[in-house]
Amino acid sequence: MKILLVEDDEVLCEILQTVLQKEGFIVQMTVDGGEGLYLAENFHPDAMILDVGLPTLDGISLLKIIREKGLTLPVLLLTEKGEVADRIHGLNAGADDFLPKPFDYGELVARVRAIIRRSKGVASSKLEMEDMEIDMAARTVRRGGQPIALTAKEFNLLEYLAIHVNRVVSRTELFEHLYNEEFESNSNVIDVYVKFLRNKIDVPYPVKLIQTVRGAGYVLRVGPNITCTDDEHIVV
Ligand code: CA
Numbered sequence: 001m002k003i004l005l006v007e008d009d010e011v012l013c014e015i016l017q018t019v020l021q022k023e024g025f026i027v028q029m030t031v032d033g034g035e036g037l038y039l040a041e042n043f044h045p046d047a048m049i050l051d052v053g054l055p056t057l058d059g060i061s062l063l064k065i066i067r068e069k070g071l072t073l074p075v076l077l078l079t080e081k082g083e084v085a086d087r088i089h090g091l092n093a094g095a096d097d098f099l100p101k102p103f104d105y106g107e108l109v110a111r112v113r114a115i116i117r118r119s120k121g122v123a124s125s126k127l128e129m130e131d132m133e134i135d136m137a138a139r140t141v142r143r144g145g146q147p148i149a150l151t152a153k154e155f156n157l158l159e160y161l162a163i164h165v166n167r168v169v170s171r172t173e174l175f176e177h178l179y180n181e182e183f184e185s186n187s188n189v190i191d192v193y194v195k196f197l198r199n200k201i202d203v204p205y206p207v208k209l210i211q212t213v214r215g216a217g218y219v220l221r222v223g224p225n226i227t228c229t230d231d232e233h234i235v236v
Helices: 010-022 033-042 059-068 084-092 105-119 152-163 171-178 189-201
Strands: 002-006 026-030 047-051 075-079 097-100 126-129 132-135 140-143 146-148 210-213 217-220
Touching: 002 010, 002 033, 002 171, 010 026, 010 105, 026 033, 033 047, 033 059, 047 059, 047 105, 059 075, 059 084, 075 084, 075 105, 084 097, 097 105, 126 152, 132 152, 152 171, 152 189, 152 217, 171 189, 171 217, 189 210
Parallel strands: 002 026, 002 047, 047 075, 075 097
Antiparallel strands: 126 132, 132 140, 140 146, 210 217
16 A cells, blocks of 8 residues: 655654555655645555645645545545644545644554545455455454465555455556556566465465456455466456
8 A cells, every 4th residue: 555645844754654664555755745746646645644734735725636636545634733723624625534743653554544444445454355364454364264474565465456355456556556666567566476475375275366357457356256267367
């Protein structure tokens, strides 16, 4: 999942980037409201952490523009302590949540995870599909009750597919939400990571969850119509 962090306190910005990266997030940060707008439109963030007091374009004005443009990404506002008016204006302008400074970093991470889940229509931080359990807060996976060790990248890929269960996700979309770079159409990096992930979560088990949809991407499919007849689980 990708987080856009717009905060003009550079020290706080660096700390938050480190905290969020440790939790597995891809982070893009800027200290400038105008650049924040550009990144919100072009960086494909899954959520935005937005400081209210910013140079060139303040946080609430930025939020209003984002909503006027039809961008629905969840936004967590960072407000100054005691500024009730900011919170009210922020929520009215389309913020999903707010956190007054100073705040606990663990609480920030939990709130970011919560607004992302809600925006994707997922109620709990634990997902159960077939015999697989994914704990998005603890970043752990089990199949048949057995823990499976995944790298950060593999977990992020699984989490993205699982949150969008039964929806075909293109390679481009996966790349945009899992990497900080522009997607190059000849890149096979997503295919490589899907293979790594399958080797751990699908190959040892009779029911294959990740399917390749030729020409479209990948889908984590659960439900009554799971059909996997070949090695690559290709659906055409
Ligand atoms: Ca500020």
